[in-house]
Amino acid sequence: MVKNIEISTKFSWVVVDFEHISDIDGELKKYDIDNEILAYALDRHERARVEYRHRDNSYIVIFHGINPVKTETYYNTIPVTFVLKGKRLMTIVGKESSYIIDDILKKVPNDSNLSEFQFLFLSLRSLTEKYFPILEEIDVEKDIINNKLRENTTKNGLFALADLETGLMYLLAASNCKI
Numbered sequence: 001m002v003k004n005i006e007i008s009t010k011f012s013w014v015v016v017d018f019e020h021i022s023d024i025d026g027e028l029k030k031y032d033i034d035n036e037i038l039a040y041a042l043d044r045h046e047r048a049r050v051e052y053r054h055r056d057n058s059y060i061v062i063f064h065g066i067n068p069v070k071t072e073t074y075y076n077t078i079p080v081t082f083v084l085k086g087k088r089l090m091t092i093v094g095k096e097s098s099y100i101i102d103d104i105l106k107k108v109p110n111d112s113n114l115s116e117f118q119f120l121f122l123s124l125r126s127l128t129e130k131y132f133p134i135l136e137e138i139d140v141e142k143d144i145i146n147n148k149l150r151e152n153t154t155k156n157g158l159f160a161l162a163d164l165e166t167g168l169m170y171l172l173a174a175s176n177c178k179i
Helices: 021-031 035-042 099-107 116-129 131-151 155-175
Strands: 002-005 012-018 049-053 058-066 077-085 088-094
Touching: 035 058, 035 077, 035 088, 058 116, 058 155, 077 116, 077 155, 088 099, 088 116, 099 116, 116 131, 131 155
Parallel strands: 012 088
Antiparallel strands: 002 012, 049 058, 058 077, 077 088
16 A cells, blocks of 8 residues: 655655555555665665765665564564655654654654655654653563572473563664664
8 A cells, every 4th residue: 555644845745554565566666765765665674864865866764663563472573664766755654663663653753844855864763762661661571580590409490581581672673774
């Protein structure tokens, strides 16, 4: 699904919500978005980064939003792709990350004077703020497990601590942005 969301008179915001490239491939031709960008958006393992493409004078920002729902014993991240081309900002999300659009709409003011860059940076700040409560939760959980292990070292306690470490490694890897 591709839709324009009215935010500002200075640029257009186009939201692309899809599960497979074939769902919207033809529809995006009119926006001059190629399959390479769509492949980035679909790849859960795509590294967070900012890229400028000379060939079409566009910026691509790949960011990993945190999934607020724990899977198994840790939190995962979900890629979201921003493409800034001229006076159009395109946000590409998949099935698992479509909630990000609602989060952005709640946090970023509907201001007709916002530029495309201001909106992009406010959106990224909104996504970044989602990390803090989760990191605080993990820190509290770590302290509880450590205290229990000091009293009585158990196999389950060590597994719980290892699971926390695994989850933190995923978050660290997702936050490692290449510029």
